[in-house]
Amino acid sequence: MEYIESIRALEILDSRGNPTLKVILKSSNGNISEASVPSGASTGSHEAIEKRDGGTRYLGKGVQEAVKIVNGPLSELLNGESLFSQEKIDRMMIQEDGTENKERFGANAILGVSLSVARAAAKASGRPLYSYLGGLRARYLPCPMMNIINGGAHADNSLDFQEFMIRPIGAATFSEAIRMGSEIFHALKMILKERKEITSVGDEGGFAPNLKSNEEALELILEAIKKAGYQPKTQVTLALDCAASEFYDAKTKKYLEKKKKNQNQTFIQRTAEEQVSYLESLVDRYPIDSIEDGLAEEDWEGWTLLNKRLGSKIQIVGDDLFVTNTAFLKKGIELMAANAILIKVNQIGTLTETMEAIELAFQNGYGAIVSHRSGETDDTFISDLAVGLGTRQIKTGSLSRGERISKYNRLLEIEAELGESAIYSDGNRY
Incomplete structure (x- = not known):
């Protein structure tokens, strides 16, 4: 048995x-495995806490303190443990913390x-990571949710x-979905240039123009879909991440156009x-066909109303509502507050807990979307995770910036490896 x-x-x-x-x-056999950790900008208040140094440096x-923790206590705790004891290792770290x-x-x-252990075990087993995580069920390529216009905390x-976002639901294969997304992305850039709008990109690779309204952004995307030669709704649908906690005023319990307010412009505010x-x-x-964080994380009544009105x-x-945590997901299931969960490995902190959240979601008829963070690396673990656990949806940014493209390229590699057994999902598990 190979060990750490x-x-x-x-x-x-x-x-x-x-x-x-x-x-x-x-x-123990001399193999080296690595994992890099992402970080979010728009974060839920109940997310697991990152270790940061404070002070003036950076x-x-x-993260020098976190480095010392890995090199010291965690290394001492886990040296000699079997690579194939993922759950045991994760529980040991949780308990020791x-x-x-x-x-x-x-x-x-x-x-x-946690992620480096999984990679090492996959390597030791002689299997790709997605196959090690999911076995025979690991053949569904996820529908990408491509963020082509950025706002909120991800853009100035x-x-x-x-x-x-766009969702190329009408593609026959994952590679075709990527081509469709790329063509729409470049069509949008041409439209923005023609209108003399900004074509610089935000944290997740989408364009960040100064637009008057959410509707204007949606109209531009529809125009880009058509310009690229595709049909909205039947071939390409739209999705929103409102990140409403970022513009919710807890004192007044109102949702307001905070950026317009801060710029002394006329702004709108709304009750739940x-x-x-x-x-x-x-x-x-x-x-x-998908809305993420349409209401603030503490507005459970609003979430229940939203799901009642639109969930069918x-x-x-x-996302911020559940933070990949089974305790909050159970509450959401009981209150019928949503019908899908966003999965971010760093929100909860171990692979074991991430997999438990996905399993609980599936057991209760929820969809699950594996997601990147706005602060990313070129690590592609989430691509294998989405295929391995059959989530059938992934959210990993736009069609630009290398840390986003690396995830798409990994999925293209997986599709090629699976060959004829690969199945592209339109995002619906059922």
């Missing part, structure tokens, strides 16, 4: 130029170790909604019911 011989960590930079961790694991965002939110060791330190523009009605009107007017028509996705 050594674990060490290195401070590297993520796609925003902020420090993060790379964990390097050496197994503006307080250094001893806090509810991984505050002592840091979710970034724990996650880097006037849009409070964080992501405007008005926010639900607004989202419903967008679904009626545009081919939107479209996908209602909880």
Whole structure:
């Protein structure tokens, strides 16, 4: 049985130029496996906590303490453990940390170790990571949710909604879905240029123009879909990540156009019911089939209303609401607050807990969407995770920026490896 011989960590930079961790694991047969840890900008308040150094170095965002934790306590705890004891190893780290939110060791330190163990075990088994994670069921290529206009915390523009996405549901294969997305992305760039709009991109690779409204962004995307030669709704649908916690005023319990307010422009504010009605009107007017974080994470009543009004028509996705945590997901299931969960490995901090969240979602008829973070690396673990666990959906950014493209390229490799057994999903598990 192959075992962990050594674990060490290195401070590297993520796609925003902020420090993060790379964990390097050496197994008893001499193989080396690595995993790099992402970081979010728009984060749920209940996410597992990253270990950051504070102080002035890297503006307080250094991870030297997390590196020391990997190289010291975690390495000492796990050296000699079998590579194939994933759940045991993850539980050992959780127990040794001893806090509810991984505050002592840091979710970034724990996650880097957890993912590197899985990679090492896959390598030792002689199987691709997706096959090691999922076995025979690992043959569904996920429908990509491509973020082609950025707003919110991911862009310095006037849009409070964080992501405007396309879903190429009409593709026959994953590679065709990528081609469709790329063509629409470049069509959108041409349209923006013609209108003398900004064509610089945000954190996740989508364009970040200063637009007057969410509707204007949706109209531009529809125009790009048609310009690229595709049919909205039947071939390509739209999806939103509102990230509503970012523009929710807890004191007044209102949703407001915060960016316009901060720029001393006329802004709109809405109650929870008005926010639900607004989202419903967008679904009626545009081919939107998925809305993520349409309401704030603490607004459970609003979420229940949203799911009641739209849950039978479209996908209602909880991200900040659930933070890949089974305790919050169970509450959402009981309250009928959504019908899908966004899966981010660093929100919870171990592979075992991530897989438990996906399994609980599937057991209760929820969809699951494996997702990147806005602060990414070129690590492609989530591509294998989406295929391995058959989530049939992935959200990993636009058709630009290398840290986003690396995930798509890995999925293209997986599709080629699977050959005729590969099945492209339109995003519907059922």
